[in-house]
Amino acid sequence: GEDVEQSLFLSVREGDSSVINCTYTDSSSTYLYWYKQEPGAGLQLLTYIFSNMDMKQDQRLTVLLNKKDKHLSLRIADTQTGDSAIYFCAQGEYGNKLVFGSGTILRVKS
């Protein structure tokens, strides 16, 4: 079945780069997403990547996709205290449900 796994916690210093990793099982998923959730809030779509791409860059965010290993990563350059949040990886096909990981807590120390 579909499953998405993430590491639980990541701590970085302000100004450093953060790399959040995710592995997924469903090779038919056409879209892979990264969402951000701040305390008490809903989910904010950060970026997504099509399964036929290897990399996508959007300002401070870089997404890398390794389809062979079913591994997705999100790199945040110049991490700021405002980036402290829970980050969710999700997989899905066009028009279908999303399957989420359990989230990675990112803590940014000033």
Add this chain to the structure above:
Amino acid sequence: DAGVTQSPTHLIKTRGQQVTLRCSPISGHKSVSWYQQVLGQGPQFIFQYYEKEERGRGNFPDRFSARQFPNYSSELNVNALLLGDSALYLCASSLGYGYTFGSGTRLTVV
């Protein structure tokens, strides 16, 4: 443009009661999905509707039901509430990918 709006934002119910949660999608989005997020976990898929028809259902009991109206807004109903139904209920709308989430309804069952 308004994003995905959900109401109410918070709700406290007693075990055995029934609850109705509401969602208005982004204008032009015909697909609405519902997710349940229990504290400390990733969102779990409950329902998806497209053009007023159910397109998918997650592994939830029949106490959970939903519908979509001609204006594409949606309601999620939960009957015979259990303590374990306490969660953040998230609604998302999309054009097929890139789901946008609302801020959610925090349901507490006592």
